[in-house]
Amino acid sequence: MPVAGRPTSKDVAQEAGVSQSTVSLVLGGKWSGRVSPATARSVRTAAERLGYRPNQAARNLRLGTTRTVLLMVPTLTAPFFGPVYTGAARVAARHGFGVVVSTWPDGADGPAESPFPAPHEAIDGVLASSMPAVALDRFHGTPAVLLDSGPDADVPTVDFGVAAGMRAIAAHLAGLGHRRFGHVAAGVDQWTFHARAEALAAEVAALGGTLERSACAIDVASARDAAQRLLARPDPPTALVCDDDLIAAGAYKAARALGLDVPGEVSVTGFDDVLLATALEPELTTVRLPAEEMGAQGMTALLELLDGGRPAPRVLPGRLVVRGSSAPPRAPL
Amino acid sequence: MPVAGRPTSKDVAQEAGVSQSTVSLVLGGKWSGRVSPATARSVRTAAERLGYRPNQAARNLRLGTTRTVLLMVPTLTAPFFGPVYTGAARVAARHGFGVVVSTWPDGADGPAESPFPAPHEAIDGVLASSMPAVALDRFHGTPAVLLDSGPDADVPTVDFGVAAGMRAIAAHLAGLGHRRFGHVAAGVDQWTFHARAEALAAEVAALGGTLERSACAIDVASARDAAQRLLARPDPPTALVCDDDLIAAGAYKAARALGLDVPGEVSVTGFDDVLLATALEPELTTVRLPAEEMGAQGMTALLELLDGGRPAPRVLPGRLVVRGSSAPPRAPL
DNA sequence: CTGAAAGCGCTTACAG
DNA sequence: CTGAAAGCGCTTACAG
Numbered sequence: 292m293p294v295a296g297r298p299t300s301k302d303v304a305q306e307a308g309v310s311q312s313t314v315s316l317v318l319g320g321k322w323s324g325r326v327s328p329a330t331a332r333s334v335r336t337a338a339e340r341l342g343y344r345p346n347q348a349a350r351n352l353r354l355g356t357t358r359t360v361l362l363m364v365p366t367l368t369a370p371f372f373g374p375v376y377t378g379a380a381r382v383a384a385r386h387g388f389g390v391v392v393s394t395w396p397d398g399a400d401g402p403a404e405s406p407f408p409a410p411h412e413a414i415d416g417v418l419a420s421s422m423p424a425v426a427l428d429r430f431h432g433t434p435a436v437l438l439d440s441g442p443d444a445d446v447p448t449v450d451f452g453v454a455a456g457m458r459a460i461a462a463h464l465a466g467l468g469h470r471r472f473g474h475v476a477a478g479v480d481q482w483t484f485h486a487r488a489e490a491l492a493a494e495v496a497a498l499g500g501t502l503e504r505s506a507c508a509i510d511v512a513s514a515r516d517a518a519q520r521l522l523a524r525p526d527p528p529t530a531l532v533c534d535d536d537l538i539a540a541g542a543y544k545a546a547r548a549l550g551l552d553v554p555g556e557v558s559v560t561g562f563d564d565v566l567l568a569t570a571l572e573p574e575l576t577t578v579r580l581p582a583e584e585m586g587a588q589g590m591t592a593l594l595e596l597l598d599g600g601r602p603a604p605r606v607l608p609g610r611l612v613v614r615g616s617s618a619p620p621r622a623p624l
Numbered sequence: 625m626p627v628a629g630r631p632t633s634k635d636v637a638q639e640a641g642v643s644q645s646t647v648s649l650v651l652g653g654k655w656s657g658r659v660s661p662a663t664a665r666s667v668r669t670a671a672e673r674l675g676y677r678p679n680q681a682a683r684n685l686r687l688g689t690t691r692t693v694l695l696m697v698p699t700l701t702a703p704f705f706g707p708v709y710t711g712a713a714r715v716a717a718r719h720g721f722g723v724v725v726s727t728w729p730d731g732a733d734g735p736a737e738s739p740f741p742a743p744h745e746a747i748d749g750v751l752a753s754s755m756p757a758v759a760l761d762r763f764h765g766t767p768a769v770l771l772d773s774g775p776d777a778d779v780p781t782v783d784f785g786v787a788a789g790m791r792a793i794a795a796h797l798a799g800l801g802h803r804r805f806g807h808v809a810a811g812v813d814q815w816t817f818h819a820r821a822e823a824l825a826a827e828v829a830a831l832g833g834t835l836e837r838s839a840c841a842i843d844v845a846s847a848r849d850a851a852q853r854l855l856a857r858p859d860p861p862t863a864l865v866c867d868d869d870l871i872a873a874g875a876y877k878a879a880r881a882l883g884l885d886v887p888g889e890v891s892v893t894g895f896d897d898v899l900l901a902t903a904l905e906p907e908l909t910t911v912r913l914p915a916e917e918m919g920a921q922g923m924t925a926l927l928e929l930l931d932g933g934r935p936a937p938r939v940l941p942g943r944l945v946v947r948g949s950s951a952p953p954r955a956p957l
Numbered sequence: 958c959t960g961a962a963a964g965c966g967c968t969t970a971c972a973g
Numbered sequence: 974c975t976g977a978a979a980g981c982g983c984t985t986a987c988a989g
Contacts, residue, residue: 299982310960315984327958347746348690349982351681352965367706377700391724413680511903540903547905567903570844570873572880632966643976648968660974682966685981
């Protein structure tokens with residue numbers, strides 16, 4: 292018997308000849324010992340025949356939950372955040388959660404731009420990536436996990452081992468014989484870049500090398516200029532350590548503009564290991580960060596938190612990937 | 625008077641000394657002529673004092689709507705989809721809609737992987753990008769708009785003018801003097817790549833040139849091999865037309881492996897104009913596709929559809945961006 | 958083993 | 974101009 296509009300549990304009940312509560316019990320998987328197997332079967336059959344799908348809004352209203360979490364990122368146009376989302380959504384789906392995305396602070400949504408309540412008012416938790424802790428203020432009290440934002444927060448955190456990654460880069464270059472380092476640094480006020488700068492400075496000092504620093508925005512042209520400033524010094528670095536792969540692409544350009552061969556005359560390293568790293572020529576020595584794993588671990592921590600747990604801070608190690616952009620320095624003339 | 629838990633419209637009513645329906649009327653903006661301005665003001669004050677936010681689940685249940693649309697994309701790790709999302713979310717937010725993302729067919733969610741109802745069961749509409757029309761089957765009847773999937777669908781569409789873009793590439797190269805073309809083609813069964821191939825073939829034929837085609841996956845290594853096959857022919861092309869920027873990066877590698885200078889000995893063009901295009905050396909001649917605009921226009925069309933309209937198909941023109949990777953062919957020896 | 962009933966928090970006729 | 978009431982579709986005590 293066809294039903295007008297989308298079928299409800301009441302329609303299924305009528306079709307199966309049982310009460311609506313029985314339908315709910317069976318389809319909710321809470322029937323064993325309470326409903327006879329035969330009845331359960333007939334409910335399932337009826338539900339299938341009618342193409343019944345439970346109404347989420349009613350379920351949410353009744354349970355006071357939305358099974359939706361918000362992933363907040365600074366931008367979706369950087370290659371880093373796609374994988375983070377993918378990992379988070381994978382874990383979320385396994386637990387019946389959906390993930391909505393918003394960008395902040397330049398976000399597409401939010402009360403400032405819209406007269407409507409922002410969609411993220413209806414969420415159970417927040418996953419915020421690459422943000423200062425104050426970004427969580429607007430969610431007063433909503434369970435939250437911070438990703439890639441540093442371990443010093445009063446919510447659970449998941450971070451990359453960027454300090455160890457930078458040390459691995461420096462050790463690799465030092466092993467090749469480099470002593471004069473240039474740091475083409477992202478001039479961006481995020482924990483990860485502060486941590487990278489600090490670790491590099493400490494490691495170079497420990498190795499007895501010298502380090503000059505030049506800051507830039509995270510774009511190719513700005514990185515090229517910053518790298519050029521370093522290479523134009525009287526006693527230029529033999530290795531340019533770049534804060535990410537895109538910046539490294541700018542360093543390549545600076546080297547080429549000055550007629551310097553990479554890696555013959557100057558070594559260049561990146562960080563992140565995005566697609567770009569192997570698209571460049573020579574391919575880039577860099578540190579691979581498990582972005583998708585960060586999304587997955589972050590969601591796992593958030594679900595633990597929603598479950599009443601106290602997930603411990605996690606640190607995901609990066610891995611040095613040596614490719615063609617690093618080599619021993621040219622012997623002094 | 626503090627209220628336990630999150631305040632409801634009933635709490636606001638009590639605080640303001642009015643009925644709950646009056647609160648709903650005022651806060652829903654439907655009060656003019658029905659509630660006195662003074663009462664309205666006191667309701668607003670009470671709501672603010674209590675930090676009241678309407679419960680979306682209740683609202684959705686009552687209205688039978690979710691104000692949520694699903695953006696379905698093949699993958700989130702390609703650089704194209706971040707901007708599409710951003711544009712869609714911007715327009716959606718202006719109309720009080722949220723956007724959830726899912727990937728298909730390799731999706732993180734969906735009934736196959738999860739015993740729970742997929743979150744996207746609770747949506748008002750679907751925006752599907754770079755998909756065959758059959759991808760919409762599982763949403764039987766949900767209003768949908770197809771992006772970047774070709775104009776031949778029985779739902780509204782938004783596409784790029786890829787044919788015109790390819791013609792512009794071919795005309796540009798022909799203007800430089802090229803006659804022997806190689807097409808490093810994405811061997812991916814998507815409308816956009818079929819359209820690119822067809823347009824290029826037609827234009828080269830019209831110009832009286834020759835065209836060889838070599839297919840590859842959309843990754844650097846596969847593209848390099850495909851380009852190498854073309855360049856190894858007895859009478860190799862003087863220009864490699866690549867189906868996207870990443871493929872062009874592979875073509876650069878093939879040229880370098882054979883000791884061929886770009887653009888001195890072989891010209892290379894891309895498509896899309898992603899970040900990579902200016903990270904390469906030389907910078908890539910390509911066609912810029914307005915991805916964010918596609919997201920925005922798609923959402924506009926979907927909202928129109930939800931409003932009962934019949935949005936016309938839209939085509940967003942690309943723009944040829946000439947950079948350093950294209951030059952006149954080397955004079956025959 | 959099964960069903961009648963309450964109630965989640967809204968919006969919107971309907972009655973005054 | 975304002976309020977009492979119905980009802981959206983669920984889940985879950987509660988009663989039998």
